[in-house]
Amino acid sequence: MTSEKIRVQDLNLYYGDNQALHDIQLSVKKGSITAFIGPSGCGKSTLLRTLNRMNDLIDNVRITGKVYVDEQNIYDNQVDVVQLRKHVGMVFQRPNPFPMSIYDNIAYGPRIHGIKKKRDLDEIVERSLQQAALWNEVKDRLKKSALGLSGGQQQRLCIARMLAVDPDVLLMDEPTSALDPISTLKVEELTQTLKSRYTIIIVTHNMQQAARISDYTVFFLNGHLVEASETNAIFTNPKDKRTEDYITGRFG
Amino acid sequence: MSKRTDRLMRGVFIASATFVSIIIFSIILFVGKQGVQTFRDVSPAEFFFSTDWTPLENRYGALVFILGSFLLTGLALLFAVPFAVGGAIFLAKYAPSWVREILRPAVDLFVGIPSVVYGLVGLTVFVPWIGKATGTAGFGVLAAALILAIMILPTILSVSEDALRTISRSLEEGSYALGATRWQTIRLVLLPAASPGVLTGIILGMGRAIGEAMAVQMVIGNAPLLPTGPGSPTSVLTTEIVKDMPNSIFGSTVNNALFLMSLVLLLVSLVLILLIRVIASRREV
Ligand SMILES: Nc1ncnc2c1ncn2[C@@H]1O[C@H](COP(=O)(O)OP(=O)(O)OP(=O)(O)O)[C@@H](O)[C@H]1O
Ligand SMILES: [Mg+2]
Numbered sequence: 274m275t276s277e278k279i280r281v282q283d284l285n286l287y288y289g290d291n292q293a294l295h296d297i298q299l300s301v302k303k304g305s306i307t308a309f310i311g312p313s314g315c316g317k318s319t320l321l322r323t324l325n326r327m328n329d330l331i332d333n334v335r336i337t338g339k340v341y342v343d344e345q346n347i348y349d350n351q352v353d354v355v356q357l358r359k360h361v362g363m364v365f366q367r368p369n370p371f372p373m374s375i376y377d378n379i380a381y382g383p384r385i386h387g388i389k390k391k392r393d394l395d396e397i398v399e400r401s402l403q404q405a406a407l408w409n410e411v412k413d414r415l416k417k418s419a420l421g422l423s424g425g426q427q428q429r430l431c432i433a434r435m436l437a438v439d440p441d442v443l444l445m446d447e448p449t450s451a452l453d454p455i456s457t458l459k460v461e462e463l464t465q466t467l468k469s470r471y472t473i474i475i476v477t478h479n480m481q482q483a484a485r486i487s488d489y490t491v492f493f494l495n496g497h498l499v500e501a502s503e504t505n506a507i508f509t510n511p512k513d514k515r516t517e518d519y520i521t522g523r524f525g
Numbered sequence: 526m527s528k529r530t531d532r533l534m535r536g537v538f539i540a541s542a543t544f545v546s547i548i549i550f551s552i553i554l555f556v557g558k559q560g561v562q563t564f565r566d567v568s569p570a571e572f573f574f575s576t577d578w579t580p581l582e583n584r585y586g587a588l589v590f591i592l593g594s595f596l597l598t599g600l601a602l603l604f605a606v607p608f609a610v611g612g613a614i615f616l617a618k619y620a621p622s623w624v625r626e627i628l629r630p631a632v633d634l635f636v637g638i639p640s641v642v643y644g645l646v647g648l649t650v651f652v653p654w655i656g657k658a659t660g661t662a663g664f665g666v667l668a669a670a671l672i673l674a675i676m677i678l679p680t681i682l683s684v685s686e687d688a689l690r691t692i693s694r695s696l697e698e699g700s701y702a703l704g705a706t707r708w709q710t711i712r713l714v715l716l717p718a719a720s721p722g723v724l725t726g727i728i729l730g731m732g733r734a735i736g737e738a739m740a741v742q743m744v745i746g747n748a749p750l751l752p753t754g755p756g757s758p759t760s761v762l763t764t765e766i767v768k769d770m771p772n773s774i775f776g777s778t779v780n781n782a783l784f785l786m787s788l789v790l791l792l793v794s795l796v797l798i799l800l801i802r803v804i805a806s807r808r809e810v
Contacts, residue, residue, distance in 0.1 A: 359704035369695040
């Protein structure tokens with residue numbers, strides 16, 4: 274039980290009258306990579322966003338059930354959402370760099386959490402950019418606007434920005450959908466190197482990617498969790514017919 | 526066909542842009558031409574650096590009005606901007622939607638109130654207050670600045686609020702996802718991203734403040750003297766032009782000096798606008 278990082282229990286989520294998640298049960302192991310797969314609109318992003326309470330920001334969202342991170346129900350009243358989000362970092366489906374310099378983008382998180390010394394910030398910025406495989410491309414233009422980066426570079430910037438606050442859970446919503454094959458490979462390698470220290474959940478539409486990098490795979494359909502199991506098992510021997518149809522490309 | 530319409534429309538746009546530019550340019554030219562004739566009778570040093578405005582005795586020092594315009598506009602912005610931006614932040618990011626739905630149209634309504642109404646409010650509310658508080662008649666730069674601040678507040682608020690609301694939600698989420706508080710997100714991400722819009726609002730408000738004659742004239746006291754306190758009567762470029770223009774003959778020295786004051790007003794607002802733009806562009810990355 275101690276190796277469990279996240280547990281989702283009886284989770285239902287409604288956008289207004291529209292139920293987007295139905296009775297989700299899920300357990301995520303510490304130090305593992307879990308892939309969320311499923312057709313567009315099935316609720317992958319929605320579930321991911323419940324794990325750092327990002328849905329709190331949307332009007333008319335109603336959530337029932339529990340989500341435990343480190344055995345603490347994050348929907349409890351006394352939970353400090355700011356602290357939670359420091360521990361549970363997120364990369365969004367669309368890159369969203371701040372309209373400021375590359376350096377300031379990365380330093381943003383550490384700064385708001387009280388790191389002021391230039392030397393510390395410099396070090397964090399370099400390390401995070403290295404980790405996100407972006408350092409070599411931007412080291413000479415750190416003071417330039419992040420908006421001048423290409424889409425793929427922006428996405429890696431957002432990954433670096435997340436790593437800079439040193440979270441222990443990484444939620445990545447299709448982090449490589451805007452990347453070329455080489456950057457994709459870099460991000461995939463990154464997930465492998467980070468795995469020992471972090472718990473990673475990655476949403477992907479790319480079956481090969483899920484198979485390549487994840488330890489566990491969860492398949493969703495229309496807001497329902499259909500099947501969750503070890504990646505090997507799900508790809509070689511899916512238990513549910515719908516999972517099999519999806520991963521073999523027969524629908525979705 | 527579409528290519529021809531394209532070319533035609535291009536022509537139309539260029540023509541109208543040229544037309545507008547010509548009109549604006551002619552106004553500046555006309556005002557300028559009348560204005561510089563002042564220097565046939567008055568030295569630039571006197572006009573710009575003397576505080577003695579006594580046209581009857583041929584003394585045409587306009588420093589009081591020039592300084593007055595700067596002071597008044599500055600004070601009005603000082604009073605208005607914090608509340609306007611604060612109000613914009615509140616409406617855009619804190620207020621529940623029903624509050625916003627009531628307040629937002631109300632703010633826009635205020636933008637349309639004629640300045641004479643503000644002047645009346647100033648005359649009946651602020652002037653007596655200030656009078657009582659300072660033991661004077663109450664007419665002066667403070668009453669004028671308060672009135673102007675109230676007048677330009679809705680403009681700045683409205684434009685700033687729009688700017689804040691058009692910032693993409695994903696930026697906000699990006700900040701929250703890093704563990705930022707709402708205030709940090711507003712201060713460090715949303716406001717900087719919205720600053721060009723906020724600035725546009727401030728420039729619009731400033732333009733209105735520096736050019737306002739009616740409301741200011743009703744409460745400022747209209748004496749060509751440097752203000753010595755919040756309740757001491759003084760005058761600014763606009764009010765003096767309005768006051769003296771009807772009594773002067775076109776082509777006379779007073780009349781020319783008033784045109785020169787208009788030119789100064791024009792240039793001052795241009796310079797202020799450019800200044801704000803420069804400061805803003807320097808802050809951008
Ligand atoms: N802010 C919102 N307001 C209302 N409905 C929403 C909102 N966000 C998502 N939905 C709905 O919830 C359902 C799940 O959406 P979600 O974004 O989680 O899907 P997804 O699996 O991430 O899809 P994709 O693979 O296309 O990213 C969809 O039907 C979507 O229309
Ligand atoms: Mg999604």
